[in-house]
Amino acid sequence: MAIQVQGITKQFGTYRALDSVDLEVRSGELLALLGPSGSGKTTLLRIMAGLESPDAGSLQLNGEEALGLKPRDRQVGFVFQHYALFRHMTVFDNVAFGLKVRPRDQRLPAAEIKRRVMELLELVQLGHFAERYPAQLSGGQRQRVALARALAIEPKVLLLDEPFGALDAKVRKELRRWLRKLHDEIHITSVFVTHDQEEALELADRVVVMSQGRIEQIGTPADVYDHPSSAFVYEFLGQVNRFDCTVEGGVARIGNGALSIATDETVRGSGVAYVRPHDLGVAPAVGGPGRVSGVHVVGPDARVEIELDGLNLEAEMDRERFTSLGMVVGDRCTVQIDRARVFAR
């Protein structure tokens, strides 16, 4: 089911959480709402679910106006950051909840409910835990129960609010791969909120980058990472070096002219150049302009800090290449920019 969001605006007191947001979620896709806290992403998700109502705008679920609908009539599954499982119910009863509260004439027979719930628990690999209580499960297991509970009502849309936010790094990674696999199997239109760019880039079909109640960019993970449309997106997605520069005749000069790069941007005069650490080429050179001021080897990557003409740069390369260069702190070097993006100030 597709979701159409048009001109959605929401104000909390004097704080504008959403400022006329337009967004289309395509049927069957897995979409990430990515942004720092306070960017309005969770508010947007809650508005889709009907847990919050906007001040203005329209929301269509599958072509039908949905803002007038109560949450329970929207056929939306919602997964909360802190699971929100019913503490006094077993895992089975949690998952069965949505089926048991249906009006009598729409309710499935008990045997059918039992079959469906067990099927879902198998799907989330928790078949043996049906009689446990949420307090007896780990964080990752609880979130899988929450997911099964949301899927039980056969929602047309699945909305997930920072679903991995409360889990530790390893479980988070496992669960996210698993969710991607699950989505590839059942193809339910899904929207998830995250502030973790790695999560969004790895998991989503398309990423919506938000900031201060507005959408900054919508695109595939590769799109938004390689071609950020604004300075904000550049800074938010991944590590980046940020330099003040002056642009003249298609060349951006950084600092006092120690570094420069050709640019085809339409920027003139003063601007800001963004360079990813892996787009900085570093080579050792006796008497070179740069000086290696720090080295951090983390797993397979090496991060090299360089001082050049009063600027502090960060370059990144794989560990093997770093070893072959044979640089140590204090060495002189040359620096070359392979790729940069320049925005007007």
Next chain:
Amino acid sequence: MTSILKKPSVLPGFGLTLGFTLSYLSIIVLLPLGALIAKAGSLGWFGFWDAVLTPRVLAAFQVSFGLSLVAAAINAVFGFIVAWVLVRYQFPGKRLVDALVDLPFALPTAVAGIALSALYAPNGWIGKPLNELFGLKVAFTPIGIAIALTFIGLPFVVRTVQPILQELPPEEEEAAVSLGATRGQTFWRVVFPAVLPALVTGFALSFARGVGEYGSVIFIAGNMPGLTEILPLLIVIKLEQFDYAGAAAVGTSMLLVSFVMLLILNILQHWMRSRHAR
């Protein structure tokens, strides 16, 4: 045995605090109760039952325990509503209402009893219209006793339920709603079961307070033997007649019944809590 008592802990002073607790409880609680039972024991087995199993004492048992249960039940319902309103809604004067709830704790119970009996007496502000319109007599009947016990027991329910309601995460209710539950289903299936253990605690406290209550009841009860005479009053009457052993026997039997009832409530509660304990 030592392994049960002495698990290694970073907190020092286990021996000291346990010793203090036991001696303190012995002096404050066990010693007087022991003295009471010893005094009752002076009657001998048959003498004890002779003192307790009289129609007057049995009727007082019914009045005290029956009406305490009624009052605790009323408090459970309305105390829950008060706590709900105080937690869920913002309204002018909320702090005042919140403070008002504690008044029955602070007010001398005799004052409460006199005020209530003045209000509900056949010529009182509330008693008079009730009597004229419905022919309902409140003061000097069991209804009056129930009202007094309700008055003094209310804060117990409100103050035990309130913090639990406060800490209830709104997400659980939102989850229920997004799963298709109506407001009623959300309340009865999600909110109420989460609050139930606290409600039972409040009920038990209110009940226990009611059984032991003396000051407020004797003014409104009328104190007719067999009808509106409560156990604590009966004990005082026995004392005034220098029947110390008989008073102790009634007290001991009260103690037994209360203990059993509170034990049952505690077991019930433990069972409910253990199901979703962390």
